[in-house]
Amino acid sequence: MTALLALDGVGKRFGSNEVLRSVTLELGEHQVMSLIGPSGCGKSTLLRCINALEPIDTGVIHIGGERVSGPGVDLNRLRREVGIVFQSYNLFPHMTVLDNVTLAPRRVLAWSRAEAEARAEQLLRRIGLWEKAREYPERLSGGQQQRVAIARALAMGPRLLLLDEITSALDPELVGEVLGIVRELAAEGMTMVLATHEMTFARDVSDIVCFLASGTICESGPPDVVLSNPQQERTRAFLHRILQAQRI
Amino acid sequence: MTVTKGDHGDRPQRAPGPSAAVPASPGTPRGVPGSRPWPYLALLIPPTGIPAVRKHVAARRAARSGDNFTARALAAEATTWSWYSAALAFTLLLAAFAVLFLTANDHAVIDKFFNPGVLRSSAPEILRGFLVNVELFLIAEVLVLPWALFVACLRMLPGPASRPIRALAIGYVDLFRGLPAVVAIYLIAFGFPIAGLPVLGSMTGFELCVLALVLIYGAYVSEVFRAGLQSVHWSQAAAARSLGLSYVQTLRHVIAPQAIRRMIPPLLNDFIGLQKDTALVSFVGLLDAFNESRIVASNEFNLSAVTGVGIAFVLITIPTARLVDRLTARDARRQGSRA
Numbered sequence: 001m002t003a004l005l006a007l008d009g010v011g012k013r014f015g016s017n018e019v020l021r022s023v024t025l026e027l028g029e030h031q032v033m034s035l036i037g038p039s040g041c042g043k044s045t046l047l048r049c050i051n052a053l054e055p056i057d058t059g060v061i062h063i064g065g066e067r068v069s070g071p072g073v074d075l076n077r078l079r080r081e082v083g084i085v086f087q088s089y090n091l092f093p094h095m096t097v098l099d100n101v102t103l104a105p106r107r108v109l110a111w112s113r114a115e116a117e118a119r120a121e122q123l124l125r126r127i128g129l130w131e132k133a134r135e136y137p138e139r140l141s142g143g144q145q146q147r148v149a150i151a152r153a154l155a156m157g158p159r160l161l162l163l164d165e166i167t168s169a170l171d172p173e174l175v176g177e178v179l180g181i182v183r184e185l186a187a188e189g190m191t192m193v194l195a196t197h198e199m200t201f202a203r204d205v206s207d208i209v210c211f212l213a214s215g216t217i218c219e220s221g222p223p224d225v226v227l228s229n230p231q232q233e234r235t236r237a238f239l240h241r242i243l244q245a246q247r248i
Numbered sequence: 249m250t251v252t253k254g255d256h257g258d259r260p261q262r263a264p265g266p267s268a269a270v271p272a273s274p275g276t277p278r279g280v281p282g283s284r285p286w287p288y289l290a291l292l293i294p295p296t297g298i299p300a301v302r303k304h305v306a307a308r309r310a311a312r313s314g315d316n317f318t319a320r321a322l323a324a325e326a327t328t329w330s331w332y333s334a335a336l337a338f339t340l341l342l343a344a345f346a347v348l349f350l351t352a353n354d355h356a357v358i359d360k361f362f363n364p365g366v367l368r369s370s371a372p373e374i375l376r377g378f379l380v381n382v383e384l385f386l387i388a389e390v391l392v393l394p395w396a397l398f399v400a401c402l403r404m405l406p407g408p409a410s411r412p413i414r415a416l417a418i419g420y421v422d423l424f425r426g427l428p429a430v431v432a433i434y435l436i437a438f439g440f441p442i443a444g445l446p447v448l449g450s451m452t453g454f455e456l457c458v459l460a461l462v463l464i465y466g467a468y469v470s471e472v473f474r475a476g477l478q479s480v481h482w483s484q485a486a487a488a489r490s491l492g493l494s495y496v497q498t499l500r501h502v503i504a505p506q507a508i509r510r511m512i513p514p515l516l517n518d519f520i521g522l523q524k525d526t527a528l529v530s531f532v533g534l535l536d537a538f539n540e541s542r543i544v545a546s547n548e549f550n551l552s553a554v555t556g557v558g559i560a561f562v563l564i565t566i567p568t569a570r571l572v573d574r575l576t577a578r579d580a581r582r583q584g585s586r587a
Contacts, residue, residue, distance in 0.1 A: 048486075053489065053490060086487065090487035
C-alpha cells in the first residue's frame with residue numbers, strides 16, 4: 001500500500017524564522033493522524049503547507065503517489081482532493097449555510113444547483129443542521145458554524161481532510177458536538193490529519209500521533225506509545241504540562 | 249466684513265454658559281429698530297433658561313428638606329437645561345452674526361449675493377449651464393466605475409509575472425491623484441486638440457472634459473475598489489482557495505460581494521467630489537453653470553448668479569451626503585451587532 005500522504009524533508013521559513021524543518025511523515029488511506037505540540041510549534045503551518053495555502057521552501061509532498069509541491073502543480077486540482085477546516089470556521093458571511101456548502105461543487109465541479117443541493121442536504125442532515133440551511137452563519141452558534149464548515153469541506157468529496165485546531169475557538173460545552181462528527185468520519189474511514197490540543201480525543205481517534213516541537217517531528221507512533229509512554233524527554237515535559245493544566 | 253459700529257456698549261453681550269440662561273429681562277431696550285439690527289439681539293436670550301433656574305431652586309429646596317434623592321434628580325435636570333440653554337444661546341448668537349453680516353452696509357451683502365432680480369433673470373442661463381454639469385458628471389460617473397474597476401484589478405494581479413502591469417497601474421493612480429484637477433482638465437481639453445492627435449484631437453470639448461474627469465476620478469475610485477477588496481479578511485480567500493476556487497472565482501463569489509457594501513460610502517464621497525469638480529470645465533471654455541454665472545456677474549456687477557450656481561451644486565449634493573451618512577451608520581450598527 002502506498003501512502004495517501006507523504007511528506008519528505010519539508011521545510012518552511014517566514015523570513016529568518018524557520019517554522020518547519022525537515023518534516024517527514026507518511027499517512028496511509030483511512031488513517032487518522034493527530035499533530036500535537038506546544039503553540040507555535042508549526043502544526044497549523046504544516047497543515048496549510050499540505051494544501052498549498054503556504055508554499056514550501058524545501059522538500060516534497062506527495063498525495064496519492066503524485067507530487068503536489070513545487071512550481072507548475074495545478075493547485076486548484078490539489079485542493080479539490082484536500083479539504084481543510086479552520087480554527088475560526090471562515091464561513092462566507094454573505095451566503096446562507098446552503099450556499100456556503102454548494103458554492104464550491106457548483107463553481108469548481110460544475111454541478112447543477114439541484115445536484116449540489118441534494119448533496120448539501122445529505123451532508124447537512126448528517127450534521128443535524130438541515131433546518132438551518134437558509135440561515136446566515138452569524139445566526140449560528142460557534143459549534144454549529146464549525147459543523148457547517150466541515151460539511152462545506154466534505155461537499156467537495158476530498159480524499160484527505162485537514163482539521164486545524166477546529167475546537168480551539170469553541171466554548172467548552174460546544175466542543176463535543178464537533179468532535180462527535182470527526183469521530184464518525186474517522187469510523188467511516190475518512191483519512192484525516194488534525195492539529196489538536198484535545199489529548200483524550202487524539203488518543204481515541206487517531207492511528208498515529210505526531211509530537212511536533214520547534215518545527216520538527218520529535219516523536220511519532222501509535223497513540224498508546226506517544227501519549228502514555230513517550231520516549232522523548234520533550235514529549236514527556238509537554239504532556240506533563242498539559243496534565244497539570246487540566247488539574248487546575 | 250463691514251458692520252455698523254458703535255452699539256457694543258448698549259447692552260452687555262451674554263456669554264454662553266449656564267449664566268446665559270437667566271430669564272428674559274423686561275428691561276431690554278425695545279427701541280424702534282430702524283436700520284439698526286441691535287435690538288433684535290434680545291431674541292437671543294433663550295427662554296429655556298427659565299426651567300433651568302426653576303429646577304435649580306427646587307433642587308435647593310429639596311436638599312434643605314433632607315430629600316437628597318429628589319434633590320440630585322432635580323439638580324441633574326437643571327444642569328441639562330442649563331447646558332441646553334447655553335448651546336442654544338451660542339447657536340442663536342452665530343445666527344445673529346450671520347444676519348448682521350447679510351444686512352451690513354445697508355443690505356449690500358444681500359444685494360450683491362442674493363439679489364432676487366438678478367437671480368430670477370439669470371435663472372434660464374444658469375439652469376441651461378447646470379444641465380451641462382449634470383450631463384458631465386452623470387456620464388463621467390457611469391464611465392468611471394468600469395474604468396476604475398479595471399485599474400484596481402490590474403493593480404491586484406497576483407504573481408511576479410504581472411509586476412510591470414501593477415507598476416503601470418500604480419503610476420497612473422499616482423499621476424492623476426497628484427495632478428491638480430484643473431491642470432489635468434486644462435492639459436487634456438486644450439492640449440489634445442492643439443497636438444492634433446488622431447482620435448483624441450477631434451473629440452469635442454465636452455468629450456475631452458468627460459475624459460479628463462474619468463481619468464482623474466478613475467484614479468481615486470480605483471483606490472476605493474482596491475481598499476474595499478483588500479479589507480475583506482485574508483482568511484476568507486484562504487477558505488475559498490482551499491475549496492478549489494480559482495483566484496478569479498474567489499474574487500467574484502467571495503471577496504467582491506463582501507467588499508461592495510464597504511465600498512459604497514467612500515465611492516459616493518468621490519462622486520460628490522466629481523460633481524463639484526465639473527465646475528472646473530469652465531476654465532476650458534465650456535458653457536457650464538459657473539461660466540454662465542461669471543458672464544452674468546461681470547455684466548451686472550453682481551454675484552447673485554454665482555450664488556445661484558453654488559446653491560444648485562449644494563442642493564444636488566445634499567441627498568448623496570445624507571445617503572453616505574445613513575450607509576455609514578448602518579455599517580457601524582452591523583459591525584456592532586457582530587462584535
